[in-house]
Amino acid sequence: MKASVRFPVSPTLLRRLAYTSIIANVAIVVTGGGVRLTRSGLGCPTWPRCTDESYIATPEMGVNGAIEFGNRLLTFAVGVIALAVVLAVLAQRTRPRGLLPLSIGVLFGIPAQAVIGGITVLTNLNPWVVGLHFLASMAVIAAAYACWKRTTEPDGPVTPTVPAPLRTLAGLTTVVSAAVLVVGTWVTGSGPHAGDQGAARNGLDPEAISQVHADGVFLLIGLSVALFFAFRAVGAAGAARAAGVLVAVELGQGLIGFVQYFTHLPAVLVAAHMLGSCLVLLATLGVLWATRERRPAAPPAPATTATPANEPVTAAV
Incomplete structure (x- = not known):
């Protein structure tokens, strides 16, 4: 063939x-x-x-x-x-x-x-x-x-780079990050940028749901800062760097969010905020990946030749 x-x-x-x-x-x-x-x-x-x-x-x-x-x-x-x-x-x-x-x-x-x-x-x-x-x-x-x-x-096999409690904290941070994204869509659905003049809104109070979103952001930043210092405390340099990037991205995204809210949602800032949402997601995943690593698989052990049971063993003199 x-x-x-x-x-x-x-x-x-x-x-x-x-x-x-x-x-x-x-x-x-x-x-x-x-x-x-x-x-x-x-x-x-x-x-x-x-x-x-x-x-x-x-x-x-x-x-x-x-x-x-x-x-x-x-x-x-x-x-x-x-x-x-x-x-x-x-x-x-x-x-x-x-x-x-x-x-x-x-x-x-x-x-x-x-x-x-x-x-x-x-x-x-x-x-x-x-x-x-x-x-x-x-x-x-x-x-x-x-x-x-x-x-x-x-x-190769997956190996943790941080203790189990910190992996749990990183997982919780990921869940909160996802929740912030979900609530962010509710904020958008209550705001003025419907995509068309005749499109409906979701009926939620923009001020109230924006406050819920902001509370989630504060929680996310707090968890991320905690991760940064906890990773440093255990000597996980790579994970600490990833957490530092996440905090920086979150602060930038939060700043854009507050400015756009108090300037009545200009389109340019809303677009920047959407880009920021993607970056927050990627930075969060970066932290999650930094809590574990894959090491190359160990090479197979060399085969050993066993001595037949009926063969005499001679000792060196």
Whole structure:
């Protein structure tokens, strides 16, 4: 049987493609926010077509149609990058365990996220569905991050780098970070940037839900600062650096959040805040990964030759 041809893909190229996938998925979150902030959410009034008669935006639809259709096209670009990662993984002669399922998860997560985006259009930008659309993007980013990290790790056993109580604290911080993202979508759904003049709001009191969100942010920052000092106390330098990055990102994100609230949510700051949400997620995952490491698998022990039972053993004189 003729051997199949395998196109060589270096591990370095694979890592770069996986990293590019993270960037692309963050970028489409920001551009998706731009669609909403420019009131172009219904620039294409239906889905999967842009209009009932056309899959693409027409000149009569104006700039809003062009913006919404352009964001839909970006989804294909992000999908192509994810497909390239899967193909690069398949081209490896040996691949880390779990890498292929992660890369496939990212690839299929992108069309799933696009379908939720289509539902937002079909439901006239229902704020709860819009929030789910954002959270689906966060899930894809998390999977893309895990895929990238797996390409940089040896294929060995997982070893903790910090004591168990600190791993639990890092897990709690991750849960609080996710909760802050969820509540943030509720704040957005109660605010003025609906994506279209006719889109409904979720009915929550903007001031009250913003306070809940702020309380969650304060808790998250407190936990992150505690992690930083606890990691330093046990000598976990890598984990302490990751926690320091998380605190810095959170402080920057919090500053943007407060400024945008007291300046009545200017579109530029709202877009920056959406980017900050992605960075907070990535920094949180960075802390979680820093609490463990993979070490190269130990080489197999050399085989020993046993002395036959009926063979006499001679002692050296």
